[in-house]
Amino acid sequence: MSLVRRCSRTACGRPAVATLTYVYADSTAVLGPLATYAEPHCYDLCAEHSERLTAPRGWEVVRLSDGSAPSRPSGDDLEALANAVREAARPPQRAAEAWGSARKDSGGATGQGGPGGGETRRGHLRVLRSPDS
Template sequence: MPARECSRTACSRPAVSTLTYVYEDSTAVLGPLSRTSEPHAYDLCADHAQRLTAPQGWELIRVPGSSGASDDLLALADAVRPRPAVPEPVPAAEPSPRRHLHVIRSSND
């Protein structure tokens, strides 16, 4: 199985890091090369990973580790996303009597 290459255009160096984005939180996560290629992640060579900057207004999280140490950086990206509060269960309402619509004619008819 050939080594994965850097995702940057015209770069054929071997990838050593994987970049994922959490668009909802404006966060980019750069970590060790994932074991499998993910369709929504970018594999980067050492040079491109080192020079990477986040878009203006975004946070860049660099996760240290050796190549292949992380199985799924998408799970890491989900881990930094704040969890919504769990709403309390609403008690079941008693069924209301079925109501029917009635036509009411105006006095002009």
């Protein structure tokens, strides 16, 4: 039976997800993935305490990642998402114009449908028009 290690912070009973180690010679606090076993001079922290960790003045915090945590979206990811939403929200006339210019740029092979077919395709995204428009 394995016991779940708890956060080392006083009065915190949440499960530990990271291990904090101080390297006094370098004035560095190293926060990494949860160690495989509890060590006497390391501190296990829950997700909340590991995110809010600060070091004393003059010290550096080094955060190591094990790659298992989901990465946060970058600025480029968010911009691409915003552009896709804007494109999908374009009025039908502007979408048809964009389809026509894309068709010219690619030699006419932008996909099935088009302005008369009820479907506009740009890359891997499609804008479907409602049948009553």
